[in-house]
Amino acid sequence: MTLSFLRSSAPRILRSTRLLPAAAALLAAHAVMAQVGPRNEKNPVTVSETTKAPDRATSYYHYGLAHLYEEMAVNAGRPDYATQAIEQYKLALDADPSSTLLQDGLGDLYFRLGRIREAVQAAQEQVTRNPDDLAAHELLGKVYVRSLGDMQGAQAADMLKLAIAEYEKLAELKPNDVETKLLLGQLYGVNHDSVKAEKEFRAAQGIDSNSEEVVLNMARLYTEEGSPQRAVDALMAVPETDRTERMEYALGASYDQLKDPRQAAAAYRRALDMEPDNLDAERGLANALLLDGQLDEAMKTLQAILTAEPQDVQSQIHISEVQRRQGHYKESLATLEKAKSLAPDNPELNYNEALLYDSLGQYPEATGVLEKLLAASSHPDGNYSEQEKGNRYLFLDRLGSIYKEEDKTPEAIAAYKQVVALGGDFTVRGYQGEVDTYRDAHQFKEATAVGAEAAKAFPKDKNVQLMYAQQLTDTGKIDEGLALAKAQLTGATDDRDVHLALGQMLIRLRQYKEANAELDIASASATRPEEKRYVTFLRGELYDRAKEFDLAEAEFRKALATDPKDPTILNYLGYMLADRGEKLPEALEMIKTAVELDPQNYAYLDSLGWVYFKLGQNTLAEQNLHKAIERSSADATVHDHLGQVYEKTGRLKLAVTQWERAMTEFAQSLPADSDPADVEKVRHQLEGARTKLAHAEVSGKPVK
Known part of the structure; x- marks a missing residue:
């Protein structure tokens, strides 16, 4: 019996039936088998492998029925058809026990029916x-x-x-099969x-260098x-012309x-x-556009x-963020609601x-919203997944930042101590938050103590040691601090960070x-663009502090x-130009861009107020300087401005109040944070203003 014979017989039967295709085909198969000859009813098709030659006609008959029953089982969802399919496979194997095709087919059928143990056994x-x-x-x-x-732990590892082992064997049997290697x-x-x-991925790439799956798997690895x-x-x-949308998305x-x-x-645009x-x-x-400031x-x-x-909550949150960063606070709040x-x-x-409230x-x-978020995500046992730790770090870091803005140093420190308790890299971030908080509050002794504690807790963490070294040099222990920083040099490629810190x-x-x-x-x-850019920026800062302004400007422009x-960089160069009264329109655009990118940064708001002052726009200057002081009241320069x-x-009178505050902050600042010339200038302004006020009182003139 041949397959062509089965095909030629089936249509004559199907024309007189209204059965499902699989059922009709099954009857056709029975009809074909009827032409093969009678069977022994006591032992239908069982053939002794040791006494008889394979009966391939009978085997083929049962093999065909097995496939038809399998199709009916899938289409009708009938387990009895699945059982029949398996029985037909077994009968086919009785007729031809040595058939590799039948043995493999039965195992595959078990697998398709979800009878995994029997599939594996076969x-x-x-x-x-x-x-x-x-x-x-x-x-x-x-x-x-x-x-x-479906497994975990040791069972998953064994599986x-x-x-x-199986795919290693398959790779041996099919050495040029890309899918197996993948x-x-x-x-x-x-x-x-x-x-x-x-x-394996490179071997697959050698077989098919244009395979999308090969490239994507290498990128994923x-x-x-x-x-x-x-x-x-x-x-x-x-x-680029050969990349698919999936490749561009992965890029x-x-x-x-x-x-x-x-x-x-750019990559996402190409994918779209x-x-x-x-x-x-x-x-x-x-x-990506949000992160790049392309609001x-x-x-x-x-x-x-x-x-x-329309129900995409994530996009609504991001729209609110754009509105907030553009200063459209009412619209931002409405979007969030x-x-x-x-x-x-x-x-x-x-x-x-x-x-937004911040x-x-x-x-x-x-702070109320953040406290609720922390309470809702809190676990009594203090155990958190990495994702949960990441979320809590965001909440605590922002909470600490807001408390710093409110000059609530103890509350800010408490928040960062909770970050320390998260463990791992978060502990280092928590220590850094504590140090920064104490520094902003001019509590340098406490900052140094935290730095020492962190350095002791993480003796092999280069960044922690450099943080402590910076604190030591800033507080007058120059030789000790520089020695600690230099001790982090190992002669390896990562020494670049140490040289930058030094x-x-x-x-x-x-x-x-x-x-220099x-x-x-x-x-x-430095190899990557951002690494080279940071070195250039620091060199610009060096020249600015050394009063070599033309060289500083050249370095900043090179970095930009x-x-x-x-x-x-935009803020630093814009402020430097504004402070010197040069290229003010360009300076204004630079600083406005910096504020758009980071609207809560008090230093950028101070720069914006200062450039407006230099342009004679005093109302805008005052507005932005007030915002800067709301964010940080401990910066002498902002009070001077x-x-x-x-x-x-x-x-x-208001000017005198601000200059007095500036002198107080100068007195409490680190030597590195205050230029003696700036201190002297504010002192001169303050003395001059006090003299004018005294003369006004003597003459009886009203003074605001």
């Missing part, structure tokens, strides 16, 4: 009979991979070993064997290893990890050009997402609400020649050429 028996049976190994591999997701590479990745995983730059390199190796995600939102946005309805790419683009473009993208998905009706308990939504200067409301310390100590030498060393080992949206605005607008 496949293992076949592998025992034929160690190179490809189908049996494929079945075992599929079973083990599928079972991985992973079995899966790897899956084996993925299994090695799950087993944290990145070397073997990369080897590098990302999971914590090497997003290698992921970018793997994806960028594919010419955008890798740039996200590298904190390069501009490149991320190929697949305009890809909402994931659109969300990635919106987030108008971010708003357009977010609104497009909401048009497609709308989102809250859809997801009242969304932590990110509530966190953004706290940020922007409005409504500190009790902001450069910063020496700049603050006004040892400019020595600082450290920056030269750091520059020589590599990233025109860096708020730190506001004093000058008051003097310029005829409010001498």
Whole structure:
């Protein structure tokens, strides 16, 4: 009996029936078999493997019925058909016991029916009979991979070993199969064997260099290893014209990890050009635009997402963020209220609400929201997942920042102590928060004590030791601090960070020649654009403090050429120009951009007020300087600036109050944070104002 004969007989029967296709085919098969001849009813098709030759006609008949029953079982959801399918396979095997095709088919049927144990048993028996049976190994591999997701702990580890062993065998049997190598590479990745995983992916790439799956798997491996730059390199190796939308999306995600939102946005745009309805790419683009400070473009993208998905809470939160950063506080609050009706308990939504209250200067409301978030996410046993720790760190860090703005140092310290308690890297961040809080409050003894505690707790953490070294040099223990910093040098490539830290310390100590030498060393080992940009920025700061303003401007402009949206550089150069009364329109645009990128930064608000003052726009100057003081009241320079605005607008008493506060802050500041020339200038202004007030009192003239 041949397959062509079965096909020619079936239609004649099907024309006279109204059965399901599978059922009709089953009758056709019975009709065909009727032409083969009668069977022994006592022993229908059983053939003794040792006494008879294989009866392939009978075997084929039952094999065909098995497939038909299987189709009916799937279409009708009937377990009795599944049982019949298995029985027919067994009858087929009785007729031809040595058939590899039938043995593999029965195992595969068990697998498709969810009878995993029997599938494994059938496949293992076949592998025992034929160690190179490809189908049996494929079945075992599929079973083990599928079972991985249902197991945990030691069971999962054992199952992973079995899966790897099967796919290693399959890779041996199919040395040029890309899919096998990809899956084996993925299994090695799950087993944290990145070397073997990369080897398999590269082997797959050698077979098919244009395979999308190969490139994506290599990028995923590098990302999971914590090497997003290698992921970018793997994806960028594919010419742009050959990249798929999935490759561009993965490239955008890798740039996200590298904190390069501009490149991320470009990659997401290319993905959207190929697949305009890809909402994931659109969300990635919106987030990248937000991070890059392209607020108008971010708003357009977010609104497009909401048009497609009006209930998208995440996009509404981001729209509120754009509105907040653009200073549209009422609209931002309204957007959050709308989102809250859809997801009242969304932590990110509530966190953004706290940020909005902070922007409005409504500190009790902001801290109230954050305290509720912390209470809702608190565990009595103090055990948190990494994601939970990350969330609590955000809440506590913002809470500490707001308390600092309110000059509530003990409350801020308490918040950062909770960060320390989170453990791991968060402990280091908590210590840094405590040090910064004490420094902002001019409590330098306490800051040094925390630095010492952190250095003792993390003796091998380079960054912690450098933090303590900075504190030592700032508080007059110069030799001890510099020695501690230099002790972190190992001769390895990561010494660049130590040389940068030494450069910063020496700049603050006004040892400019020595600082320049450290920056030269750091520059020589810088490879990435952001590394080189930071060295250039520090050199600009060095020249500014050394009063070599033209050289400073040149360095800052060089740094800006590599990233025109860096708020730190924009603010520093803009302020330096404004302070000298030069290029004021350009300085204004630079500082406004910095404020747009970081609207709560008191130093940027101070710079904005100062450039407005230099432009003669005293109302705007006063408004922004007040905002700066609300954010930080311990900066002598801000009080000096506001004093000058008051003097310029005829409010001498208010000016005196600000200059007196400035002198108080100067007296409490670190030597590195106050230029003696600036201190003398404020003292001169204060004395002059007091003299004028005294003369006015003698003459009886009214003075504001």
